Amino acid sequence: MKVLIVDDEPLARDRAARLLTELGNIELLGEAANAEQALAEIARSQPDVLLLDISMPGKSGIELACELAERESSPAIVFCTAYDEYAIAAFDAQAVGYLLKPIQRDKLAAVFGRLSRLNKAQITALAELEAPAQRSQLSSTGPQGISLLAVSAVRYFHADHKYVCAVHPGGELLIDDSLRELEQEFASQFLRIHRNALVALQYLQGIERHGVTGYRVKLQGVAEGPQISRRYLPVVRARLAKGV
Known part of the structure; x- marks a missing residue:
């Protein structure tokens, strides 16, 4: 599973990278410090999953996730933030996971363990469940x-x-x-x-x-x-x- 870390804090990126490496079966593609860098890296390397901070200078992680959700093919989003108040907004932005900082290894393992059992199409489908019939x-x-x-x-x-x-x-x-x-x-x-x-x-x-x-x-x-x-x-x- 190819993962890109997006976070403006170097220490947070370092911790996330270390924990992801310990999990195994993870191909760490690299890191981005903001949404603009993330978009460029996504276009270049096509990650399966973004480990994405919410509060960043410029475009927020929520805004980036909403932008990516409009694309036909986009990486799954696992938010990682110091604030629990964004949980509802995060899942409205079609996140498949929500982790609080500092990241706990067991919680990170649980999220990626679930994702690792799915293929890329199934990961994408988590955020694209068919809507029920709507009333007029x-x-x-x-x-x-x-x-x-x-x-x-x-x-x-x-x-x-x-x-x-x-x-x-x-x-x-x-x-x-x-x-x-x-x-x-x-x-x-x-x-x-x-x-x-x-x-x-x-x-x-x-x-x-x-x-x-x-x-x-x-x-x-x-x-x-x-x-x-x-x-x-x-x-x-x-x-x-x-x-x-």
Whole structure:
């Protein structure tokens, strides 16, 4: 299995290289200190797996992973970071593993042991599982009977305690689905930007400031989009950078 280490910290790269070498059955292709170097090395050596840091100068590891996920053939991503808060965003970026620094040998062995039992096509398939059939309409039952809303009209889903609302230009529809169920069913159409919000990619127009340090998404057809949490901000920026 061919592996490329991508991390801006020399000591972290050295530790990762030593541990990978100890595992065996690993061809260590080299190292990159940032996303730009990584892209050049990926084009040159075609690694099977990236051991990828998240927080780096310039383009983040999340942004790099999102960019690679758009390609027909790309390496599997195993994130390695000092922060556990990026786990959800990492798996949204189609990572197949998530390790915390300092890397523990047994956890590294477990991830690569699993990958070593798969061929390259199977590794790629881990991030490309076939999506289930998607509904074209959502329904809600109320005092006036059943209301229907086309999924294509929804600008965003917002969860408030145990209720989920589908927000559209004409108002809101209270639905029975959980946000997690909606995220799984409409993964190709909606992007999670907060633990309580999914936004429609086709209507995503940009990011705007909210307060001193916060951000909101700008969505076509609604006056005010939902807030973006800090952990999902790199993912939203990456999608906007590539034209959504």
